[in-house]
Structure formats: C-alpha cells, structure tokens
Amino acid sequence: MSDVLDTIALCWRLERRDGIAIGLTSHDRDLTIDGLLYRAAPGMTPSAVKRSDGLDADTMDVAGALTGAAIGEADLLAGRWDGARVVLFAADWTSETPPVPLGAGTIGSVETKDDGFTAELQGIAAALAQPVVEETSAECRAELGDARCRVAMAGRRRFARVISVEGAAVTLDAGEPGANAWGWGLLRWLGGGNSGLESAVAASDGATVTLRRPPVYAPDAGALVEIVEGCDKSFATCRDRFANAANFRGEPFLPGIDLLTRYPGA
Template identity: 70%
Template structure:
C-alpha cells in the first residue's frame, strides 16, 4: 500500500451492492465511472460514507452510508418496497488511475433505511453483528423450525405452486387455483414473478380456498394475471405437525412444558 503514502494520492471510494435477488450495482465517489473487477462503478458524488473505524475487538461493527436518491440506481420506491433490505455492501478505497490498487474498508448488509428530503441513509451491519444473537434457543410451545428446513425435513417439492392473481383489494388477493388443504398457505410465503412487484416476497397471514390475505398490502399496484409462487406454511403447533404433515418426530417445540404461570397458581385459583 505504498501508493497511499505518496505526496499526491488519487483516491476514490467505491461501493459494490448486491441485492438478495441477484442484482448488483457499483457506485463511486469519483467524478468518472470506474471499472473494478468487471463491474462498472457509476460516478455518484452524492454518496458519502460515515467515519469508518476498524478495530480488532468483537464489538458489533456498524456504519452509515448516505446518498441522493437516483432513479437509475437506488430509487425511493424500491427502498420503500424492501428490494434493498439485506443487500450485501462492500466498501473499499481504490486508486482511480489503477483499479488494481485498492484497500478494503469493510462490508456488511443493509438494515435500517431512513428517507429524508435530501436522500437516504442506510445502516450497514458487519459480520461481527451476528455475535449479538442468542447463543442457544429459548423454549417455546410452538415449533422453532421453518417448514421444509433441515430440522423440519418435510419435503417441499410438492408444496409449491405457481398461480396467477385474478383480483386484489388491499392485502387480500384472489388467485386462479384453490388451496390443497384448509389454510395451506397460512404462515407461508408468496413470491412475485410478474408485474410491478416482481422480485419481492410477502408473508401470507391466512388462506381460504382461492383467497389469500397477506400480512401487508403489496408495495405496488397489482396487475391482473400477475404470476406468483405460493409456498405452503405451517401453524407451528404440534397438532398441525402431526395431523397435517405426519412429522411429530421432528417437532421442535415444548408444548407440554409448564410456563411461568405455574408459579402464580395457588389452591382455589
């Protein structure tokens, strides 16, 4: 890194942002576009990072990146819709005369996003932020596994289907196929493959026949005929696990464990 000690440095900040849906963009504080690792980093002088501090400790590392909203890169509608939630961000300094000269400054994932009159501010959480999580799970009457994961082990191949939306009113959607079982998609997921919401996911609160009620209204207007994928859900109770899925042996909960209310019981209560 001798080039950083030169009397005249040609330094620029760069960001590589990779969304969870595979879209990747590059931004730089330089006044011209830079090609770094095959990705064109567009000149975006409005993008500025907060003070960056690198330490050897185990404290959770966070930083902020602020910038102006740009329809060509990061738009307000996409931020509000959650397209950038969880996106991986790599921040580095580069010599704009030689892109091979660069210094990694940190990386993380986008968490809290705040919008203002002048643009947006995004919080970046680094890898050590994972140390804030609980070391072991807490007991619960409901199953702590997710339907189809390595602990649940329910095969999901036949529990996904593509349907088309034929009507929408707020968080309520009507599709062109009925559910295979009562409330089959309650607690499940809906993925948009068509229309303005393409690429987004939504949680399903409950389902009945060909009607779905989402946990929140779609971010954008729903077009009739939009293609969606429905993934079955689970109520996470032992009764549903045993009755509907025949999977009680893999139930990850403690439905018969006495709760804190046991301490308040007394004769005659």
C-alpha cells in the same frame, strides 16, 4: 500526498438477495472495475469506519441521495435492500492499482429523511451478538421445510398467475390443496413491479389469499407468483396435518411463567 488522495474514489458494490448487483462511486464519472460498472453517485458518503481486532461488532453508516436509477425510496421501503451484501473499497481511478478494501457486511437498519437515506452496514462480527441458545417456546421454532423441520416441500409450492387484487386479497388461477393450506405461508412475486419481493400470507380460502399487508406496487393481472404452503407452528398442526411430531421444535407441554402466579385451589 494530496495528489494521491485526489485520485482516490470510494466505491460500493451492493448485492441484493434476489441476485441483482449494482456499483456506485463517489467519483464524478462512471468507473468500470472488475467488469462491473460503478455509477457516479457524488452524494454517497460513508461515516467513519469502525474496525477493531477484538470481538466488538464493526459498524459503519452510509448516507446518500435517493435516486430512481440506483436506490429509490420506494425500493428501500419495500425491503428490496434488506440484508443486501455491501463491499466498500477505495480505488485509484488513474491507475490499475488493485482496490483497497475498507469494509464489508450487510445492510441493517435503514432510515429515510428529506431526499436522502442513511443505511447501517453491519460487519461479520455482528453475528456474535446473536443469541447462542434458543429460548423455549410453545410454538415450533423451525421453518416449514427447513433442515430441522424436515417436511418435504415437493408438491407444497406451486406457480400461479394473479387474476385480481383487492387491497390485501389476491385471487390466483390455482386453488389451494387444503383448507387454509397457504395460511402462514409465503407468496413470492416473480413478475410485475413487485418482482423479487415476498409477501407473508395471513390466510387463504380457495383461490384467494389474504396477505398480511397489501402489495407495495399495484400488481398487474397475469403476474407470475410462487405460492408456498405455511404452518401455524402449533403442535396440533405439526402432528395432524404434517405427521411430523417427531421433529417439532418447541415445548408445548412445558409449564409457562404463569405457573408462578398460581395458588392452591385456583
């Protein structure tokens, strides 16, 4: 039995939301499995895998060393690995035996310390912990352009080039279609060091957009971005700007909890 265990290597397949996939293995040399190269990462170690046949969420922690070639601290903090899909399996590197799956899910909370990190792997059962019924709100709970909002996004997104960056203010070579049209919107980086990342837009004025936080990496002039219009989720904006009051997903006229604190004559 010990000889068999000596030939078993743990492997991780990580697929980021931007389509990039990498492979890591605890073996002392690289392995190629199903056409993907799994880089040797002896520092990668999983905790005990919790699996059950009930409705409790399956969870697992993966600890590893931060390496610039695989998973760097800057990329973790930038959010490149948020929500990435992870598949963990055991493979016998001395034979063609099919790998044995051990767990799969998405990366949850990530904690960095010293020269390493710990990532929580959330199994598919974790979705059962999500609320079944939405809470009421004065603001719209839909996202602009999604299946519930139904606003056509054709013409409400465009590609542009970065002219200059000063802190969180980014000047583009394209003007906005209306006053603060990009406010509450999204800026997707398609080139440069921030490629694959998204930045939330706080406000816009002409060709200048103010991000909610400065870019993670210093953008190069001429970097390609995609800018998408936003919505402040208020009923007035939905009605007046988008003519979409029929699809407003909120309760703007529902009395709030402050109704309980009112008194006659207030």
